[in-house]
Amino acid sequence: MARDVYEPCLCGSGRKLKFCCYRALSDIERIDRLLDNNQNRLALQALDDLLKKHANNRWALIHRAFLHQELGQLEEALADVERLLAIDETHPLGVILQARLRLERDGYAKSRGAIQRAFQRAGRKVRDEAASLALEIASRLRMDHPMACRRYLMLAMDLWEDEDYQLEAFLILVRLETDDSVPYPLRGPRELLSPSDESDPPEELRTALKLARVGCFDAAAGLFRKLADQSPENPLYWYNAGLCHAWDANPRRAAEALHRAAGCASDFEDAVEWETLAQLLELSLDEHKTGYVFRCVPTDSASRVISVLDEQLGWPRADLENVKG
Ligand SMILES: [Zn+2]
Structure with missing residues (x-):
């Protein structure tokens, strides 16, 4: 069946098909069938060929990036997505995937810029993908940053249109909120304060x-x-x-x-x-935080280890009365 060329493009750019990936449509439909049948190797080869003919084809770039990600080839996936963003810096799937790949490669602290850009530019356009990114961040921050984990879970719940996913995020939230090993102030609900007199809040506050x-x-x-x-x-x-x-x-x-x-x-x-x-x-x-340190202590008897530690290293003894569990 012929496609309406004025429909949104298949690549997720938000543009009309006619002004986006239309020139490669027959190749796209063929590769799409390969992907549907899980013929990933053939699809990858066909995507390479397509990109030799149409170097800036958005559909091919984003799909090759997804495929590389699936095959665990993070650097190749990132290269594709960065090539896509160089052509179209607000491509919604592109910015989300870039944040996701950076998170996977570099961890949260080093990828927060890409993550923010993703939520700002694409959060409301590809909601389920943005929600899935938020859930991934939440699970990575669960152990060390419960407040951040909680907030990203709430963001995921807010973004998701799929009710099953919403429920999944909600259940993780309930587990966090009832986790006694985390001090309550760090896991309980918290909201930003809004000014009580609405007369004239500064623009920057809004x-x-x-x-x-x-x-x-x-x-x-x-x-x-x-x-x-x-x-x-x-x-x-x-x-x-x-x-x-x-x-x-x-x-x-x-x-x-x-x-x-x-x-x-x-x-x-x-x-x-x-x-x-x-x-x-x-x-x-x-x-x-108390970490683990490995040291070789030269001594001929196990009972001497503690006194050697005291004498040679001057390590403080933990106050065990105040240590729980
Ligand atoms: Zn397109």
């Missing part, structure tokens, strides 16, 4: 709240910090900056901002709660 809602936590935190620098006695800006940094898996900066929020809070209970949160986040920093 932008920051919007950025945080779509998952751009680092950018939102930056704006809240800027507002806080301008009005250092306003706890709302410090608190919001703190939450956004925590959701961005940046406990050090989160704790700094929350200390400031507690310091200028007008309500005593708020001050206590925010200070507690700041201290709990500080405890999660690397330097407070």
